[in-house]
Amino acid sequence: MTELKIVLLEGDGIGPEVVSEAVKVMDLLEEQTDLTFAVERADFGGASLDHHGEPLTDATVSLVKDADAVLLGAVGGPKWDDLPPDSRPERGLLRLRAEMGVFANLRPARFFDSLSDSCPLRPELTKDVEFLFVRELIGGIYFGEPRGISAEEGVRRGVSTMVYDENEIRRVGRVAFEIAQRRKKHLVSVDKANVLEVQRLWREVMSELSADYPDVTLEHLYVDNCAMQLVTRPGQFDVVVTGNMFGDILSDAAAAMTGSLGMLPSASIGASGGLFEPVHGSAPDIAGQGKANPLAMILSLGMLLEHSGGRADLAALIHESVNAVLGRGFRTLDIASHGGGEGERVVGTVEMGAAVLEECRARLAQK
Numbered sequence: 001m002t003e004l005k006i007v008l009l010e011g012d013g014i015g016p017e018v019v020s021e022a023v024k025v026m027d028l029l030e031e032q033t034d035l036t037f038a039v040e041r042a043d044f045g046g047a048s049l050d051h052h053g054e055p056l057t058d059a060t061v062s063l064v065k066d067a068d069a070v071l072l073g074a075v076g077g078p079k080w081d082d083l084p085p086d087s088r089p090e091r092g093l094l095r096l097r098a099e100m101g102v103f104a105n106l107r108p109a110r111f112f113d114s115l116s117d118s119c120p121l122r123p124e125l126t127k128d129v130e131f132l133f134v135r136e137l138i139g140g141i142y143f144g145e146p147r148g149i150s151a152e153e154g155v156r157r158g159v160s161t162m163v164y165d166e167n168e169i170r171r172v173g174r175v176a177f178e179i180a181q182r183r184k185k186h187l188v189s190v191d192k193a194n195v196l197e198v199q200r201l202w203r204e205v206m207s208e209l210s211a212d213y214p215d216v217t218l219e220h221l222y223v224d225n226c227a228m229q230l231v232t233r234p235g236q237f238d239v240v241v242t243g244n245m246f247g248d249i250l251s252d253a254a255a256a257m258t259g260s261l262g263m264l265p266s267a268s269i270g271a272s273g274g275l276f277e278p279v280h281g282s283a284p285d286i287a288g289q290g291k292a293n294p295l296a297m298i299l300s301l302g303m304l305l306e307h308s309g310g311r312a313d314l315a316a317l318i319h320e321s322v323n324a325v326l327g328r329g330f331r332t333l334d335i336a337s338h339g340g341g342e343g344e345r346v347v348g349t350v351e352m353g354a355a356v357l358e359e360c361r362a363r364l365a366q367k
């Protein structure tokens with residue numbers, strides 16, 4: 001019997017809808033495996049602002065620090081868009097990541113064959129492509145000081161600071177090298193060392209680290225070049241490590257290439273406890289309509305099982321189930337071909353969740 005202490009933060013927009021599909025998969029796993037989940041829920045993001053006046057309360061911080069893993073839906077929405085940066089829902093997310101100390105954010109981009117129609121790149125470019133972004137998550141320009149907007153003699157001036165010390169670079173670098181060792185032993189480090197000093201240090205530290213991982217080939221790419229290579233030759237990538245902001249930008253591009261932002265899960269890990277969230281946002285335009293794609297959320301649960309529960313087998317089972325359901329033509333709107341592809345069945349959030357659930361159930365029964 002393994003019990004995992006999980007905190008559910010549904011958040012805003014489509015968050016609650018997609019989390020609820022992942023919870024059904026958790027219930028199935030409790031029924032069919034020796035895993036049990038001790039689940040607590042808390043308000044987060046805009047929902048927490050509305051109820052408690054801040055996007056993340058201290059009580060929730062203590063709850064998550066005590067948990068094995070946090071499963072998070074999404075934060076933000078137009079209702080809170082006019083608030084100053086310090087009280088926006090997004091600030092709650094940044095604080096959550098920082099409080100949990102999850103410095104390495106793993107964002108796998110996998111191309112599902114059956115989605116090649118909704119993928120903006122030509123199928124021959126994306127066939128069998130599978131790579132992993134390792135994004136530094138609790139440093140860099142997202143957290144650097146000084147920051148702020150001030151006014152001097154009637155002229156407003158905005159400042160954000162990109163700063164990394166070598167320890168911050170090294171700890172995320174080690175995670176990336178270790179993952180690369182278990183995969184194709186090829187690591188690309190992305191920086192802007194030709195212009196920014198902080199990025200020159202990034203490159204230096206990554207190069208120094210590579211001495212400890214002689215079996216891994218390290219390559220450096222400038223971020224602009226990487227953006228181009230991602231869309232022209234995605235097949236060359238296996239593991240990519242980069243800083244907070246570049247990782248934010250490039251991983252959205254990677255997500256869109258897989259057919260939809262609604263397909264990509266993520267895991268954020270650190271010294272202890274993990275945070276698992278889909279890469280997509282709260283999609284306020286479709287919230288509450290039952291249209292959202294729950295697959296990234298369900299796949300994030302898969303990553304939780306692997307990283308916090310040591311159950312890579314169940315992560316694989318979830319992945320294969322998603323693949324099978326897509327193969328049978330199930331599509332939420334975001335991944336449906338324009339005009340409706342042949343053999344496609346456009347479904348809502350709950351139907352998609354149910355299809356994956358039944359597929360998981362059938363596969364668990366065969367085990």
Ligand code: IPM
Nearest residue numbers: 076090091093094248279281
């Ligand atoms: C992401 C999101 C967040 C980020 C926002 C919502 C703060 O875009 O997880 O990629 O920039 O990290």
Ligand code: MG
Nearest residue numbers: 248249252279
């Ligand atoms: Mg982002």
